[in-house]
Amino acid sequence: MSAPAVAAPAARPGIGRTIARNQWVVGLYLLLAALLAFTFLIKPGYGPADIESLAISVLPIVFAAAAQAVIVIAGGIDLSIGSLMALTNVVAAALMAQSGEVGAVGVVLLVLILGTLLGAVNGILVVVSRVPDIVVTLAMSFVWAGAALLVLGSPGGSAAAWFMALADGTFLIEWLPRAFVTMVVVLAVIWIPLRRSRLGLSLYAVGSDRVAALRSGVPIGRTKIAAYAIGGLLAGIGGLSLSMSTGIGLPVPGPYTLGGVAAIVLGGVSLAGGRGGLMGPVAAAFILALIRLDLVFLGVTSDYSQVIQGVVLVLVVMIGGLVELRRRRA
Amino acid sequence: MSAAPAGTTEQLPASARVRRLFREQPVVPLLGLLAILVAILLTVQPGILNRPLGWANGIVYFAVPLAILAACQTLTMLTGGIDLSVATIASMTAYVMATQAPSQGDPAAILIALALAAGVGLINGIGIGIFRVQPLIMTLATGLVALGGANVYQKLVLTAGSRVPEPVAVLGSGTTFGVIPNTLFLFIPLALAIMILLKRTGYGRMLYAVGDNPVAARLAGVRIPQVLILLYVLSGLLAGIGGIVLAGAAKTATLNAADAYLLPSVAAAVIGGTSIFGGRGGYAGTIVGALILRVLLGLLGAMNTPEPIRQIVYGAIILGVAAAYARVTDDG
Numbered sequence: 001m002s003a004p005a006v007a008a009p010a011a012r013p014g015i016g017r018t019i020a021r022n023q024w025v026v027g028l029y030l031l032l033a034a035l036l037a038f039t040f041l042i043k044p045g046y047g048p049a050d051i052e053s054l055a056i057s058v059l060p061i062v063f064a065a066a067a068q069a070v071i072v073i074a075g076g077i078d079l080s081i082g083s084l085m086a087l088t089n090v091v092a093a094a095l096m097a098q099s100g101e102v103g104a105v106g107v108v109l110l111v112l113i114l115g116t117l118l119g120a121v122n123g124i125l126v127v128v129s130r131v132p133d134i135v136v137t138l139a140m141s142f143v144w145a146g147a148a149l150l151v152l153g154s155p156g157g158s159a160a161a162w163f164m165a166l167a168d169g170t171f172l173i174e175w176l177p178r179a180f181v182t183m184v185v186v187l188a189v190i191w192i193p194l195r196r197s198r199l200g201l202s203l204y205a206v207g208s209d210r211v212a213a214l215r216s217g218v219p220i221g222r223t224k225i226a227a228y229a230i231g232g233l234l235a236g237i238g239g240l241s242l243s244m245s246t247g248i249g250l251p252v253p254g255p256y257t258l259g260g261v262a263a264i265v266l267g268g269v270s271l272a273g274g275r276g277g278l279m280g281p282v283a284a285a286f287i288l289a290l291i292r293l294d295l296v297f298l299g300v301t302s303d304y305s306q307v308i309q310g311v312v313l314v315l316v317v318m319i320g321g322l323v324e325l326r327r328r329r330a
Numbered sequence: 331m332s333a334a335p336a337g338t339t340e341q342l343p344a345s346a347r348v349r350r351l352f353r354e355q356p357v358v359p360l361l362g363l364l365a366i367l368v369a370i371l372l373t374v375q376p377g378i379l380n381r382p383l384g385w386a387n388g389i390v391y392f393a394v395p396l397a398i399l400a401a402c403q404t405l406t407m408l409t410g411g412i413d414l415s416v417a418t419i420a421s422m423t424a425y426v427m428a429t430q431a432p433s434q435g436d437p438a439a440i441l442i443a444l445a446l447a448a449g450v451g452l453i454n455g456i457g458i459g460i461f462r463v464q465p466l467i468m469t470l471a472t473g474l475v476a477l478g479g480a481n482v483y484q485k486l487v488l489t490a491g492s493r494v495p496e497p498v499a500v501l502g503s504g505t506t507f508g509v510i511p512n513t514l515f516l517f518i519p520l521a522l523a524i525m526i527l528l529k530r531t532g533y534g535r536m537l538y539a540v541g542d543n544p545v546a547a548r549l550a551g552v553r554i555p556q557v558l559i560l561l562y563v564l565s566g567l568l569a570g571i572g573g574i575v576l577a578g579a580a581k582t583a584t585l586n587a588a589d590a591y592l593l594p595s596v597a598a599a600v601i602g603g604t605s606i607f608g609g610r611g612g613y614a615g616t617i618v619g620a621l622i623l624r625v626l627l628g629l630l631g632a633m634n635t636p637e638p639i640r641q642i643v644y645g646a647i648i649l650g651v652a653a654a655y656a657r658v659t660d661d662g
Contacts, residue, residue, distance in 0.1 A: 271467065310472065
């Protein structure tokens with residue numbers, strides 16, 4: 001793989017890296033396909049209904065990973081994503097309990113704005129305080145989780161019927177879950193315009209080399225705040241997806257912060273920033289969920305499956321590290 | 331601190347000298363903050379003055395495990411790393427000790443448990459030192475593996491029964507002469523050893539060097555993989571010791587006993603002035619940071635704050651101290 005990179009014209013030095021990056025993502029989708037095939041093999045009755053429940057269960061972690069990915073690409077990290085999702089989830093559930101079916105449209109818009117604002121608060125605190133991202137967002141994870149408990153002291157609230165239908169059932173054919181369609185549409189609507197915009201380029205620039213970005217006239221502070229705001233928007237959508245799949249609000253953060261980090265790392269987003277996209281993390285989220293599912297089908301108890309998942313994660317990042325090392329030496 | 335340039339102090343204006351003091355001796359302002367928190371606590375709950383020792387011991391019993399776990403974060407953060415597996419290692423160590431004690435005897439149970447803790451640390455070290463995996467993700471994953479393994483183990487030994495060895499309970503929650511918490515007899519030598527390791531030994535200097543500039547450290551002949559492997563083994567061992575002390579304080583060992591200590595352990599190191607980017611910090615500040623967090627929790631408890639507000643204030647104070655610290659020590 002290093003040979004074509006060397007042979008590439010000098011005018012496009014990034015092409016070797018692009019190939020390698022896409023190789024990783026292509027490899028992930030092949031792995032996902034293999035896992036799906038394996039699932040059908042070990043559970044012959046695996047059908048549309050199972051695919052549907054898989055898609056619904058993966059929805060929150062996909063959005064958590066997408067939120068984390070945008071922030072990590074810009075050189076940050078947000079350890080408050082899980083808390084943000086809990087907060088937006090309870091706000092949505094508490095408001096929908098009173099809004100009625102039509103008013104729920106307003107609630108959704110409100111929660112999206114709220115998520116964006118809360119994410120922007122994280123970003124502003126990071127930029128203004130000059131405290132490392134990981135510390136700021138760690139502290140804010142307590143704040144958002146506390147706020148979630150203030151909104152709803154115990155699990156409760158509700159969700160509008162049309163809203164839950166967005167993730168329930170299938171679309172056109174029985175093999176295509178609506179939750180999957182919702183996911184793809186939402187991510188495409190946010191990510192594709194972003195990736196092609198000036199801001200999208202700035203995110204990668206700031207994440208890969210701050211100094212170079214600054215010297216090229218990229219406003220570092222504003223770009224970082226924007227990354228956190230978009231991350232907050234996606235975390236808000238993640239919170240809404242929790243409402244969609246459960247119908248209630250849960251004021252306790254789920255395992256989405258670290259789960260999201262695991263998915264993006266497996267998905268080829270470098271924690272050092274500036275590299276990766278959304279295609280990889282989405283596949284990674286499905287892969288991690290499928291591994292858990294297959295272990296259940298194989299009769300492995302959930303404790304062992306935790307061990308195996310951890311081992312898979314370690315092996316994958318170690319292989320990734322080796323690939324990286326060899327490429328640097330080549 | 332050991333790398334601080336000397337000899338330019340006299341030309342600096344007063345404000346810069348204050349900054350330099352704060353940067354090099356973060357313990358001083360932190361002790362001030364601790365004193366303020368204690369003063370507030372005393373005004374809110376004057377009853378403490380009737381039994382000051384009992385109150386202080388209560389703080390110490392749970393501040394010591396936190397400070398030991400925060401030592402793991404301090405050491406790893408000096409090299410630009412972090413250890414998110416400490417809580418799992420701590421709980422696992424305590425649990426293995428408590429379940430092995432009835433059949434193996436106390437000393438053997440403690441050794442088996444600590445060997446396991448060091449083993450998880452070794453895996454961390456190999457992944458981070460040799461395979462160059464991000465410490466955040468490596469320790470996160472090994473934490474998952476260890477937790478799953480411990481759960482499997484729990485099912486296997488369910489019938490064997492468990493007990494916290496008597497010496498551990500005495501160490502964790504007893505007092506000598508009715509006034510001195512026994513944990514201090516373990517913690518003070520341990521803390522001194524860590525500080526001497528960091529300030530007076532070649533290995534300590536290597537940790538700062540690796541965190542400050544890994545390339546320069548490598549060119550200067552530091553064998554980074556070996557340094558990191560030893561570091562994470564040490565961190566695993568310390569986490570195990572912290573878990574045992576915690577089990578002694580709580581007089582019971584469960585598989586999620588130390589979960590609540592993970593984020594505070596990072597926070598204690600950060601509040602104590604250790605940079606998460608590596609190369610700057612020390613253990614003295616971390617100890618004060620751990621004390622501040624415990625007193626803060628006590629204060630919020632004494633004020634009967636509802637849990638949500640407690641979390642919000644807790645987070646806001648961590649952020650506030652870290653931000654104030656960044657402001658004061660910033661050269662720009």
